[in-house]
Amino acid sequence: MLSIPDIARWFRPVKTALPLLPKFKQHGLNLMPGMFDKNNRNDVEGQAVPIPDEAYFFDNGDCLFLAEGVLFKLHRWILCRDPDSMFRDMFSVPQGPQVMGLDPISISDTRAEFRALCWVLYALPNEIHLQTTREADVQRLVHVAKMSHKYNLPLFETWALKMILLQCEPPLDHLATCTQDVLGQMMALATLCDHPVLLCLVESAWISRLSTGELRCSDALVAGEKHATRKFQGDVYYQLNKQIHSQLSALSPTSARGFSDFGLTDKQLLCLLSGHILLSNFWCRLREDGLPYSTRCNVLKYMHDTACVPTYANIQWPLNTADVLMGLRSARQAVAAQPAPTPFGIPTCIVGHLDILIHKFTSEVANYFLEPSTTT
Numbered sequence: 001m002l003s004i005p006d007i008a009r010w011f012r013p014v015k016t017a018l019p020l021l022p023k024f025k026q027h028g029l030n031l032m033p034g035m036f037d038k039n040n041r042n043d044v045e046g047q048a049v050p051i052p053d054e055a056y057f058f059d060n061g062d063c064l065f066l067a068e069g070v071l072f073k074l075h076r077w078i079l080c081r082d083p084d085s086m087f088r089d090m091f092s093v094p095q096g097p098q099v100m101g102l103d104p105i106s107i108s109d110t111r112a113e114f115r116a117l118c119w120v121l122y123a124l125p126n127e128i129h130l131q132t133t134r135e136a137d138v139q140r141l142v143h144v145a146k147m148s149h150k151y152n153l154p155l156f157e158t159w160a161l162k163m164i165l166l167q168c169e170p171p172l173d174h175l176a177t178c179t180q181d182v183l184g185q186m187m188a189l190a191t192l193c194d195h196p197v198l199l200c201l202v203e204s205a206w207i208s209r210l211s212t213g214e215l216r217c218s219d220a221l222v223a224g225e226k227h228a229t230r231k232f233q234g235d236v237y238y239q240l241n242k243q244i245h246s247q248l249s250a251l252s253p254t255s256a257r258g259f260s261d262f263g264l265t266d267k268q269l270l271c272l273l274s275g276h277i278l279l280s281n282f283w284c285r286l287r288e289d290g291l292p293y294s295t296r297c298n299v300l301k302y303m304h305d306t307a308c309v310p311t312y313a314n315i316q317w318p319l320n321t322a323d324v325l326m327g328l329r330s331a332r333q334a335v336a337a338q339p340a341p342t343p344f345g346i347p348t349c350i351v352g353h354l355d356i357l358i359h360k361f362t363s364e365v366a367n368y369f370l371e372p373s374t375t376t
């Protein structure tokens, strides 16, 4: 349950935030002529004059909000439709008419965000239906989900997230073509709403677009650090590591640019180069450590030593050590494709060992580039 201090933090009576005309204060919406002309942005008495929103300023509204200089005159019952709506708490707070009447209540949201909230509250059936099609306004849906979360409108938040997922999944695949800014907003939303499915979709799409060079890794790292998405940061560094490998021939002590093309901070570059060394070490140790005997082996120990171990040692490991995951998968395919070295077929210990390495590496790639996680 939200407390009154919570509400007070989000809503501020406008008289403390934006000085209004005396006439406005004394007579509610009886403002000066021309004040609501959207083109009239001249200052009055040195103060910015608020203008009404084009769509969400209802004459018979009974509450008034101000976002970035735009007034929204709405109906309280609409804002309170969701049983858990924070607006119910807000309107139940005993306040004088100067605060909770038609004096605008200043909010910290952008006008686009608050307009999106108004849209979902007043939307007609055909507008709602469009959100299931390619005609959906995904940017607005993101605003709706964020605002619904902020103002505790769980029914609207759930619906908006469902529509966003629909847009992000096949066949619509909005994340494959949206702007980087929208990707960042989606990541922020998934983190805010604690939505692992959406976060996974965003991260996967972002990494995919990094791998083609369409988007810059440095920007993705900034987003990953901002939202503390450790696995995503690890995957971005992994992409950078592959780029290092492709640019090795261009790097030299006399190179004018060096690593500057990556656009990383000193700390990020250190993480990248440290991880590069650790990955190279990991790749070298694969053969040196050999193949352990385990219960996964389908032959006896002596046959394991004479058949499984040499087979593992003679795997044609890919030379590109920058893409460890690809290398492990290639090795697994190579083992499965070659003639069986034992009467019992392909040694299950080799395939099992490689599967474990692939799984372990996929889940722990961030550990190669970042400080150990503090969470358990």
Ligand SMILES: [Zn+2]
Binding pocket: 293, 297, 298, 299, 304, 308, 309, 347, 348, 349, 350
């Ligand atoms: Zn074996």
